[in-house]
Amino acid sequence: xxxxxxxxxxxxxxxxxxxxxxxxxxxxNKLKQxxxxxxxxxxxxxxxxxxxxxxxxxxxx
Numbered sequence: 001x002x003x004x005x006x007x008x009x010x011x012x013x014x015x016x017x018x019x020x021x022x023x024x025x026x027x028x029n030k031l032k033q034x035x036x037x038x039x040x041x042x043x044x045x046x047x048x049x050x051x052x053x054x055x056x057x058x059x060x061x
């Protein structure tokens with residue numbers, strides 16, 4: 001298991017923000033319904049994980 005250091009959390013936040021940005025730029029009109037549903041669920045999960053990491057970071061600082 002990866003140690004939850006301040007540096008690891010900050011890097012994880014940066015990576016997740018990058019992934020979220022890339023997903024949000026996808027032209028969702030080109031996706032079929034199953035792909036759209038999966039993309040929306042993944043985006044929601046990433047946003048939740050980002051909130052949790054930010055909360056954890058606040059506890060460390």
